[in-house]
Amino acid sequence: LKSIPPMDPMTTFLLNADQQFVHNILTGYPFNCTLYFFDYRSATFGSYFDIIGRIISHIAGIILFHHQHEGQRHVLVVTKRSHTEPHAQYIVPAEFPPKSIPPIMELLAPDSNKPDALLPQKLELLAWVCSDNLPFASFAALPASLMITIMTLFRLTECGALSLFEADLLLWIAHELSIDRFDPSAERRPYRLDPRAFRIGFLFQKVYAHCARAAKALGLPRKYRPSTPFDGLRFHNQYSAWQKGEMQHHIQSIVDWRLYSDVARIF
Numbered sequence: 638l639k640s641i642p643p644m645d646p647m648t649t650f651l652l653n654a655d656q657q658f659v660h661n662i663l664t665g666y667p668f669n670c671t672l673y674f675f676d677y678r679s680a681t682f683g684s685y686f687d688i689i690g691r692i693i694s695h696i697a698g699i700i701l702f703h704h705q706h707e708g709q710r711h712v713l714v715v716t717k718r719s720h721t722e723p724h725a726q727y728i729v730p731a732e733f734p735p736k737s738i739p740p741i742m743e744l745l746a747p748d749s750n751k752p753d754a755l756l757p758q759k760l761e762l763l764a765w766v767c768s769d770n771l772p773f774a775s776f777a778a779l780p781a782s783l784m785i786t787i788m789t790l791f792r793l794t795e796c797g798a799l800s801l802f803e804a805d806l807l808l809w810i811a812h813e814l815s816i817d818r819f820d821p822s823a824e825r826r827p828y829r830l831d832p833r834a835f836r837i838g839f840l841f842q843k844v845y846a847h848c849a850r851a852a853k854a855l856g857l858p859r860k861y862r863p864s865t866p867f868d869g870l871r872f873h874n875q876y877s878a879w880q881k882g883e884m885q886h887h888i889q890s891i892v893d894w895r896l897y898s899d900v901a902r903i904f
Contacts (some may be wrong), residue, residue, distance in 0.1 A: 647742065654745055659854050662700045662712055663741075667726055668693065670716040670847075678720045681833070682798040682840060686718045689847050690729065692792070695766040696851040698733040703740050705733065734762065745856040759855045760784075766851045767792050775896055781860045785852055786811040787896055789845045794901035798840065801901035806879045807841055808891050811866035819871070827873035834876045838869045 644652070651660040661668065670689060682688075697712040710731050717724045738744070739755060753759070757777065764771045767788045779787055790804045799807075813819055842865050849862040878884050888895075 650742055651745075654747075656745060656854065658850055659700055659741060659745070662697055662854075663704065663709070665709070665713060667713040667715050670714050671724065682836070683796050684718070685840070685843075686716055688792060688796045688798060688844060691732075691768070692766055692844075692847045692851055694729050694732045696854055697729070698731040699738060699744075699762055699766070700741055700854060701731050702733055702738055734765065738762065747856075753856075753858075755856075759857055762855055763788065763852055763857070767848065768795055770795065770900060772896060779894060779896075780815070782815045782863055782866075783808070783811060783894060785845060785848045785862050786866055787894055788848045789841065791897040791900065792848070793841065793844060794897040799837065799901065801898060802879045802882070803837060804897050804901055805888055805891065805895065806872065806875055806884075807837075807867070808894060809884075809887050810868055810871055810875075812891055812894075813871075814866045814868065815863075821868045821871070824868060824870040825874065826870060830873060831876055834873055838867065838872055841865075842867055 647663070648660060651657070651663075658668075660666075670686075670693070693712060693714060701709045701712075711728050712731060714727050714729050715724060716727065718727070738758070744755060744759065760777050761773055763784075764773045764776045768791060771788070771791050776784070776787070786808060790799065790807060793799045794801070794804050814821075845865045845867075849865075852862040875884065
């Protein structure tokens with residue numbers, strides 16, 4: 638039997654750090670970006686590929702920044718871009734940060750003996766992955782548990798996929814979940830499903846996963862990327878009232894975190 642050659646130090650480091658996504662980007666393995674329960678025939682939410690494309694290209698640019706000289710300047714993505722196109726593999730060019738950044742192993746290296754000296758730079762890179770318009774000072778001041786939620790909402794509102802009240806409702810639910818304000822198991826089942834609200838739930842969770850993956854690839858600890866803070870029953874039960882403007886009093890609890898308000902659509 639032939640002996641299995643040892644893994645190179647980078648591969649060993651990444652797999653031990655549970656950074657399979659980073660390893661896949663570095664090795665050119667295709668990234669699967671499929672989305673279910675999304676009607677590609679409708680332009681209601683815009684293009685899903687356009688929404689996630691920036692996140693993918695920018696985090697790829699961070700991961701590949703110190704490998705440009707090796708010719709690694711793109712990521713392979715498997716996705717469906719429109720109703721008339723089949724799932725296929727596409728080349729997405731990496732967008733590299735405008736200034737030098739630490740090597741990926743340095744970004745990911747854990748150091749339990751001192752606070753993360755690279756945390757401000759990691760958060761700045763995370764904001765850049767989302768949008769050039771996300772105000773960094775306000776973003777960096779957010780509660781860690783809500784950063785990915787607000788990053789996701791900013792991306793979705795800037796792309797025109799969410800209205801302002803929808804983003805507010807999603808943030809309010811995330812905040813309520815983060816402080817255990819309600820018991821999800823006690824939430825009643827909705828009497829009817831709103832088609833738009835139903836699809837928003839899946840879209841939000843999918844884009845949240847992309848943002849959380851980017852945060853993990855930057856070495857941000859778990860508290861910055863909790864499991865998706867979403868409750869579908871509560872979202873449906875509250876959707877109509879928020880749409881009618883009947884829940885404005887709840888906005889006070891999230892008013893300081895509505896970074897998306899300047900780019901959100903009101904309809």
